Amino acid sequence: MEHPGQYLATMRDAAPLVHNITNFVAMNVMANVLIAAGASPAMVHARAEVAEFAGIAAALTVNIGTADPEWAQGMEEAAAVMTSAGRPWVLDPVGVGATRFRQELCARLIEARPTVVRGNASEILALAGTAAKARGVDAGDSVAAAEDAARALATRTGGVVAVTGAEDFVTDGTSGLRVGNGHALMTRVTALGCSLTGVVGAFCAGQPPLEATAAALAYYGIAGERAAAQAAGPGSFQVAFLDALHAVTPAEVNASARIVPV
Amino acid sequence: MEHPGQYLATMRDAAPLVHNITNFVAMNVMANVLIAAGASPAMVHARAEVAEFAGIAAALTVNIGTADPEWAQGMEEAAAVMTSAGRPWVLDPVGVGATRFRQELCARLIEARPTVVRGNASEILALAGTAAKARGVDAGDSVAAAEDAARALATRTGGVVAVTGAEDFVTDGTSGLRVGNGHALMTRVTALGCSLTGVVGAFCAGQPPLEATAAALAYYGIAGERAAAQAAGPGSFQVAFLDALHAVTPAEVNASARIVPV
Amino acid sequence: MEHPGQYLATMRDAAPLVHNITNFVAMNVMANVLIAAGASPAMVHARAEVAEFAGIAAALTVNIGTADPEWAQGMEEAAAVMTSAGRPWVLDPVGVGATRFRQELCARLIEARPTVVRGNASEILALAGTAAKARGVDAGDSVAAAEDAARALATRTGGVVAVTGAEDFVTDGTSGLRVGNGHALMTRVTALGCSLTGVVGAFCAGQPPLEATAAALAYYGIAGERAAAQAAGPGSFQVAFLDALHAVTPAEVNASARIVPV
Numbered sequence: 001m002e003h004p005g006q007y008l009a010t011m012r013d014a015a016p017l018v019h020n021i022t023n024f025v026a027m028n029v030m031a032n033v034l035i036a037a038g039a040s041p042a043m044v045h046a047r048a049e050v051a052e053f054a055g056i057a058a059a060l061t062v063n064i065g066t067a068d069p070e071w072a073q074g075m076e077e078a079a080a081v082m083t084s085a086g087r088p089w090v091l092d093p094v095g096v097g098a099t100r101f102r103q104e105l106c107a108r109l110i111e112a113r114p115t116v117v118r119g120n121a122s123e124i125l126a127l128a129g130t131a132a133k134a135r136g137v138d139a140g141d142s143v144a145a146a147e148d149a150a151r152a153l154a155t156r157t158g159g160v161v162a163v164t165g166a167e168d169f170v171t172d173g174t175s176g177l178r179v180g181n182g183h184a185l186m187t188r189v190t191a192l193g194c195s196l197t198g199v200v201g202a203f204c205a206g207q208p209p210l211e212a213t214a215a216a217l218a219y220y221g222i223a224g225e226r227a228a229a230q231a232a233g234p235g236s237f238q239v240a241f242l243d244a245l246h247a248v249t250p251a252e253v254n255a256s257a258r259i260v261p262v
Numbered sequence: 263m264e265h266p267g268q269y270l271a272t273m274r275d276a277a278p279l280v281h282n283i284t285n286f287v288a289m290n291v292m293a294n295v296l297i298a299a300g301a302s303p304a305m306v307h308a309r310a311e312v313a314e315f316a317g318i319a320a321a322l323t324v325n326i327g328t329a330d331p332e333w334a335q336g337m338e339e340a341a342a343v344m345t346s347a348g349r350p351w352v353l354d355p356v357g358v359g360a361t362r363f364r365q366e367l368c369a370r371l372i373e374a375r376p377t378v379v380r381g382n383a384s385e386i387l388a389l390a391g392t393a394a395k396a397r398g399v400d401a402g403d404s405v406a407a408a409e410d411a412a413r414a415l416a417t418r419t420g421g422v423v424a425v426t427g428a429e430d431f432v433t434d435g436t437s438g439l440r441v442g443n444g445h446a447l448m449t450r451v452t453a454l455g456c457s458l459t460g461v462v463g464a465f466c467a468g469q470p471p472l473e474a475t476a477a478a479l480a481y482y483g484i485a486g487e488r489a490a491a492q493a494a495g496p497g498s499f500q501v502a503f504l505d506a507l508h509a510v511t512p513a514e515v516n517a518s519a520r521i522v523p524v
Numbered sequence: 525m526e527h528p529g530q531y532l533a534t535m536r537d538a539a540p541l542v543h544n545i546t547n548f549v550a551m552n553v554m555a556n557v558l559i560a561a562g563a564s565p566a567m568v569h570a571r572a573e574v575a576e577f578a579g580i581a582a583a584l585t586v587n588i589g590t591a592d593p594e595w596a597q598g599m600e601e602a603a604a605v606m607t608s609a610g611r612p613w614v615l616d617p618v619g620v621g622a623t624r625f626r627q628e629l630c631a632r633l634i635e636a637r638p639t640v641v642r643g644n645a646s647e648i649l650a651l652a653g654t655a656a657k658a659r660g661v662d663a664g665d666s667v668a669a670a671e672d673a674a675r676a677l678a679t680r681t682g683g684v685v686a687v688t689g690a691e692d693f694v695t696d697g698t699s700g701l702r703v704g705n706g707h708a709l710m711t712r713v714t715a716l717g718c719s720l721t722g723v724v725g726a727f728c729a730g731q732p733p734l735e736a737t738a739a740a741l742a743y744y745g746i747a748g749e750r751a752a753a754q755a756a757g758p759g760s761f762q763v764a765f766l767d768a769l770h771a772v773t774p775a776e777v778n779a780s781a782r783i784v785p786v
Binding site: 279281286289290293294297298302303304305306307308309310311314315318319500501502503504505506508509 | 552553589590591623624660661662712757
Binding site for chain 1: 285286287288290291327328329330331357360361362363364399400450451452453494495496497498500501
């Protein structure tokens with residue numbers, strides 16, 4: 001994939017309003033990640049306003065991490081607004097394997113045809129109906145083991161599926177891309193996966209989702225590599241990561257992205 | 263305005279219990295900001311206890327960022343407790359222009375006569391019924407464009423209105439003050455405006471609201487300037503900002519505050 | 525108490541899944557603290573799934589900080605799952621003295637016999653029915669003043685009670701341990717007490733609760749001492765504290781723990 005940095009440049013020029021229905025653990029970090037990246041986040045979930053707010057957003061993300069039945073209805077309503085308007089929305093099926101409530105909610109959200117689904121290997125396997133080794137919200141499976149499930153799921157939604165881990169895999173059911181950027185410290189800070197879902201949403205605003213998602217994953221991983229070089233542990237890593245998201249340039253993404261077709 | 267640092271000194275001596283009904287994105291940062299400044303924050307919103315808790319607080323802040331109809335009732339009940347007791351409460355009308363739910367909730371809260379309303383220019387224009395260029399929760403208007411709206415709103419509430427931005431404007435409908443402290447990095451971290459509302463509440467506990475609000479804005483801006491001098495981006499800025507809120511002294515506020523009457 | 529570092533080593537080997545029903549202010553920090561310490565946290569509170577999730581957890585923590593009646597039912601259901609399964613759960617009675625709702629909720633949770641109760645002196649005194657000088661969520665009483673109340677409460681629950689402050693006190697009603705590690709900066713960052721409750725839960729998974737709790741308090745305090753040595757204020761302290769939680773080794777706990785029998 002040529003010039004992945006261009007997707008970052010286009011996103012920053014647009015500074016898209018990204019509407020996030022996300023879990024309580026991630027709300028603050030995700031907003032800071034999106035601001036540092038160059039987008040304009042809003043965290044809105046109340047039934048009383050969620051569909052109306054989606055109407056003014058350039059992209060929507062839906063994360064089921066701390067959902068309840070009331071939130072679930074808002075998620076479906078907001079997703080429907082985006083689909084009708086032809087604007088992208090991204091599903092993050094956090095811990096979908098853990099409880100029946102999450103499984104049933106994700107089954108309904110998959111029917112609503114998300115533009116992108118982003119999850120770890122265990123989550124994508126669980127969504128695809130394959131037994132997964134999740135324990136709580138962490139992945140117990142390798143990305144490679146979830147590639148077939150990702151392709152099958154993408155075929156079902158008509159969209160893109162991204163499996164993230166040590167090496168990421170992105171597919172639209174036919175084509176596939178592997179993204180090799182990132183650092184192990186990214187798994188030692190909570191909500192960085194959730195926040196990545198927001199960045200994927202921002203990149204997909206007005207850009208083709210397969211390439212935009214791969215570019216977002218590369219950009220995010222490059223920021224992680226840069227931050228890890230100056231971090232003494234998970235606390236200083238989180239600080240350096242926000243600085244790096246803000247500092248990384250499109251040229252740096254072009255130079256450092258490790259994206260290869262499968 | 264002479265000796266603005268005295269308002270910081272008085273606040274720190276009292277270490278007021280500030281009761282905050284605030285949005286999920288801001289809760290943690292706002293609590294840390296208030297502790298660093300020298301106040302004693304509590305984040306309490308449940309209907310089952312919110313009015314009772316207001317009964318023991320020295321000041322209340324109400325932020326509509328992630329409200330729902332249940333929270334809205336608690337906000338009105340807690341505000342009524344403060345008004346009856348003659349203690350200050352501050353309204354933060356986050357993104358009021360974005361949805362009808364927010365507009366109707368703020369209309370009711372304005373009727374409850376907040377001691378101070380603190381918002382960005384688009385929010386104050388929206389509250390005053392003037393068309394505003396908000397997009398989501400960020401301001402699309404300049405502070406100068408909202409001065410007349412601020413004066414009109416202050417006259418309606420009988421309280422103080424603060425419009426914050428590159429240069430802040432504070433008015434009680436008659437007198438006005440401009441506060442020139444601050445730094446652009448403050449807009450690259452989420453919830454710093456929400457947290458400022460908490461600091462305004464802390465300063466207003468037992469102090470005259472027009473001057474206390476201006477002093478709070480100057481103090482906050484000075485901490486921002488100091489933090490920006492050692493930050494490499496939004497992540498390290500947030501860390502340095504909490505350190506600076508804790509370190510800035512009343513003497514430093516007296517020396518560095520840029521407060522001028524209009 | 526010999527070799528307190530062994531409890532840290534055992535916890536890290538197991539990396540227990542700790543299920544936390546905690547307040548909104550603490551959710552993100554508590555998750556990061558638990559990851560940095562070496563556990564696997566999940567923040568789950570929705571009625572629709574909370575009991576089912578408890579079924580797969582190695583330990584549960586229940587914090588009443590921002591509870592409401594719906595959450596309260598989930599707390600009781602999840603606690604019952606742990607008690608039936610013979611797995612540990614820890615109660616954190618945040619601000620229990622402040623409102624009737626909190627008092628009634630804690631009275632019910634105490635009946636459910638928590639493995640450990642961890643609170644500040646004012647909270648433990650309030651739970652024990654003794655008049656306490658709490659103001660909001662901060663302690664107004666000394667740990668020493670709460671020792672008798674802690675013993676009485678431990679006798680009532682059949683579990684362990686930990687009173688934390690400048691010097692901590694842990695008791696099972698008969699034996700008692702004092703833990704002298706820690707630093708004053710730990711009180712200048714919000715939710716570090718709440719997060720400590722999570723670490724106590726992680727240490728208690730499969731380990732004897734009196735000793736495991738004392739070891740957790742010593743470990744946490746040692747990380748605080750180490751972080752304070754390089755912090756310039758509450759912002760940089762929070763960052764250094766997460767780094768230190770990750771870096772402190774069992775050998776360091778053995779060398780630096782100040783645990784003495786009473």
